[in-house]
Amino acid sequence: MKYFAVLSMLLLVCSGAVFAQNYNMEDDLVTNGGAEDDFNVWFHSETNSYISTEDSTEGSKCFELSNVENPYDQAGIRSQRYVVEPDEAFLFTFKYKTLPGFDKFGGPQSLRASVRCFDSDNNYIGAASSVNPLEVTDGEWVTAEYEAVVADPNAAEVDIRITMNTFADADGTVRFDEIHLYTSRMPVYYDTSENLFVNGGFETGDFTNWNPINLTEINSSIFSEGSYSCKFTTTDDGGAEYGKINHTTRPSVTPGGKYLFKCDFKSEAGITVASSITRMVIRFWESGSVVSDYIVTPTTTDGEWQTISQEVVVPDSLDSMDVYTVMNADGSCYMDNMRLHPEMPTVYDASNNLFVNGGFETGDFTNWNPINLVEICGSEVSSGSYSSKFTTTDDGGAGLGKITHQSYPDFSDYDKLLFECDFKSEAGVTVSSANTRFQIRFWDSGSVVGNVQVNPETTNGEWVTLSEEIIVPSPASRVDVFCVMNADGACYMDNMSLYPPLGMGSYGVPHLKNMAGEWLTNDFQPLEPDEPIDDFESYADPNAFSGSWSNTSGSYANRGTGSVSLITDPAEAYSGSQALRWTYDNNGSEERSWVEFNTLFAESVDFGVYDEIHVWLNRHPGNSEEELLYFKFYNETVSQEGIQAVYTLSAEDGSSYSPTGWTEWVIDLNDMNFQSGASEKADLDNVVGMFFGVVGDDTTTGKGSGVIDFDDLSFVDTINCGSNQPVMDLNQDCEVDFEDFVIMGETWVGE
The missing domain is CATH 2.60.120.260 (Galactose-binding domain-like)
Incomplete structure (x- = not known):
């Protein structure tokens, strides 16, 4: 009998304060959490760790730790590292069971699972609290759920580690299945209509923008789309000669930006791909050295095209990137349609201004601190009935117009914000941009921890809207705006706004563009027979x-x-x-x-x-x-x-x-x-x-x-989606069609 009891929740904290989150069950960092691909992307102890086909909660396999054959050896599995940000929260969940007769007679280390934190230099921070202990279940599958909060400002990566018999203090067998690490991140939408790689599909009919190193050739008979692909002519799985090729477009990417890497891959029927060697490495370079990389591992596809997908985050320092592919197989394999899609622009909720009285519609300076040379104006407005007028008269003089907005809105749920403000200098008035500025200041514990500056310029009597997208610093508990005006005549400010991102299920022009690019694409897989x-x-x-x-x-x-x-x-x-x-x-x-x-x-x-x-x-x-x-x-x-x-x-x-x-x-x-x-x-x-x-x-x-x-x-069986559903498949039916368009229209916020 299989049943799933939920264990009490335990909090894993890398350090610092605890906070609750809603988790995105569509965003799981763990790959192969059910052992269906054996130990692929998992590390495991040399002894006492196995793949079991006798029992599972999902699929046909699960991880097994057992010291029956080697009583004194530790058993353990460990995931690959996952990139995280400070203050991120995750839901760590898995199913496990101890077989009848299992005994743990040591301390907490007898049987435990943990989320561990590492800094950017790969040092184990050591402050992650382990899940101690996992209880004996007497042959029944149970579900464990824990919240993990990465609060250490130095944390850059986490992994999952599950161990048993660390000090020869347990006896028996335990199995694990359905290991997940769900994020609290909002879904990221990518512009699949734009590919930053040049000639990623070899449609020039040659290796333009590629460096073919070994055992590769252009093929015009087998391709996933278009007319050409790259064929790897390897013949010896495990041999010294590997197929190698390097994509050299060097696309322009934004430090800190998110991108979606995709590539179509196929191994011929009957061909075995050695996943221990075969890899596509997305490399980021600085001063001739690789500063960060992502490794994507193609596997045997038995004659079917398969789309490989990997989200990547560009490091803060880089000067170029490329993709290096190594192929090890006992026969021919093919690669096609390599692409790099940028993240779609964030759509902000223009109906939700976090600033109170940002347009001075109270007719006074409520929520403002007028410091010098400012007054309420009812004649020159961008919209509404009032604005703020700077009465400066001397460009470069000591008398600067100054005012601070102090409504102190709650922005704790957002990692990005959009600042906007309407501004106008009277005709003939010169604004000194050297001193004139709007400073969006983020504070914590009495100190400024982040400062974004927007500089107005001379507008010659026209209203203009200043706009700046802001990444919220961490930690930050308060935000205000300090305005300084230096001009040789009157200037006006109106409609100061701070907009949060729209939530899930709200769509604008960028989403429409993405839907157009994916229109009628699908990821249908074979159905189970009725x-x-x-x-x-x-x-x-x-x-x-x-x-x-x-x-x-x-x-x-x-x-x-x-x-x-x-x-x-x-x-x-x-x-x-x-x-x-x-x-x-x-x-x-x-x-x-x-x-x-x-x-x-x-x-x-x-x-x-x-x-x-x-x-x-x-x-x-x-x-x-x-x-x-x-x-x-x-x-x-x-x-x-x-x-x-x-x-x-x-x-x-x-x-x-x-x-x-x-x-x-x-x-x-x-x-x-x-x-x-x-x-x-x-x-x-x-x-x-x-x-x-x-x-x-x-x-x-x-x-x-x-x-x-x-x-x-x-x-x-009415629908069976694969692992590469189109981004704009909003109703999750594997295809982008009119039903998705209707859903987008119901919550349309674009102009």
């Missing part, structure tokens, strides 16, 4: 039928009666010649009563791979109106505790649905009411029975009797 549960055509006689379908047994005061029978008249079946007929009488003695029928499987069935249940129903005329028509799954035991998922139709759509006749009932497995440890359709992997029934209540809809026919019951 699983026919029963079309009732296989039963030779009623006895055979009754061995599979029956009224639910047992005697309860609040249950009515019913019977199931086999329809053998083709005129009464939906398709074929046979169907199931259920006759129910829900006139139980209790005020609220129910009646149901079922089928039980000889062996448990995994229905988690499907999306929907399809069944055709024929409600007969005169059926009683029952409060609910329901369908439910049971897991290992048919008992109240074994109910895993329930789906209901209310009275108007249930037993007395009109018009009568055959209609299809489609049940979305994602929308079921999950119970008994199940939380999603993937948990429906151990189903032993399906039950249909009605519930009636004398105080609501009433209850009574009726007849419902059932035919062509099946499970259907």
Whole structure:
């Protein structure tokens, strides 16, 4: 029996204060957290660490730590490092179980999992609190969830480390699966219509912008798109000669910017790619040395094109970047369509000005501190009824106009802000930009920790909007704006604003551009074949039928009666010649009563791979109106505790649905009411029975009797998305189409 109990939450803190977050379950830093690709991108102890195929919660494999063969050796696994920022919060979650007989007789180090922090020089900071201890589960899978906060200002990377038997203080076997590290980051959208790599798809028909080093050639017969690709002509997996090529575009990228690297890759059918050697290295250079890199590892694709994807963050110091590819395989492989997409501009919420009275519409200096040569003006305004006028008269003199905005808004939820302010100098007035400035100052503990300066210039009587995108420094607890004006005549300021980014699900012009670039692209993968549960055509006689379908047994005061029978008249079946007929009488003695029928499987069935249940129903005329028509799954035991998922139709759509006749009932497995440890359709992997029934209540809809026919019951896989869904697939159906356009239009904020 598989169940998932949630352990109490423990906080991992690299140092400093604790704060709560909402986590983005679509942004998981961990790759191969379920061991489906064995130990790929994981480090592991030389002994006592294994890949188990005997048991898992998802897929067919999991990680296993065991000292059965080497009692005195430590067992452990460790992830690759993940780039983080100070003050970032993560949700660290995994599933684990200790096999029966497991014993830990040491301290906290006997069995533990931790998120560890490192600085930019690869030094272990040592302040991360381990998850101590993990409890013995006696053969049951449990789910552990912990919040990890990276609060040390020197933290640059984290990893995940899971160890057992550190000091020969444990005995037995423990398994881990579904290891995740979810971020609290807002989703990043990339402009997939723009590729910063030149000739990334070899469409010049040669190696322009490439440096072919070894065993590479242009190929015009096999490609993912266009007319050409790069072919690696390696023949010896593990040999000394590797295919090598270097992309030399040196695209212009922004320090600190985020980019999406993608490349299409294919190994011929039957070819094995050695992932220990094969790699694409995205390298960032400074003064002739690599200062940072990202390694992407292609794997065997067995003749299918596969898109490799990696988000990268450009280091603060660099002068160039390139991509170096090394191929080790026992046959031909192909590379095509290498691209580097920039992050789309942040869209800000212009309806939400964090500054109070930024436009002086109170008619006074509320939330402002007028220091020198400023007054409220009601005649020269950008919008509204008032502005602030600087009455300076001497460019370069000592009498500077000064004012400070002090509404001190709460900006703690944002890492970026947009500052805007309307400004005008009178015709003929010269503004001295050397002294004139708007200083957006971020404070913490009485000191300025960040200072962004915007310099107005002479506008000759025209209103102009000053705009500056700001990265919020950390730590920062307060923000104000200090304005200094140096001009030989009057100037005006209005509509000072500080806008936060729009949240998820709000779209503007950059998103429309991205959608246009991805229009009608998809990431459809092969569907599971429909699983026919029963079309009732296989039963030779009623006895055979009754061995599979029956009224639910047992005697309860609040249950009515019913019977199931086999329809053998083709005129009464939906398709074929046979169907199931259920006759129910829900006139139980209790005020609220129910009646149901079922089928039980000889062996448990995994229905988690499907999306929907399809069944055709024929409600007969005169059926009683029952409060609910329901369908439910049971897991290992048919008992109240074994109910895993329930789906209901209310009275108007249930037993007395009109018009009568055959209609299809489609049940979305994602929308079921999950119970008994199940939380999603993937948990429906151990189903032993399906039950249909009605519930009636004398105080609501009433209850009574009726007849419902059932035919062509099946499970259907409607959609299967791969790992490279288009960015603008907003409804998550694997394709960018008009439905996504409608979603974007519903929350459109662009101009």
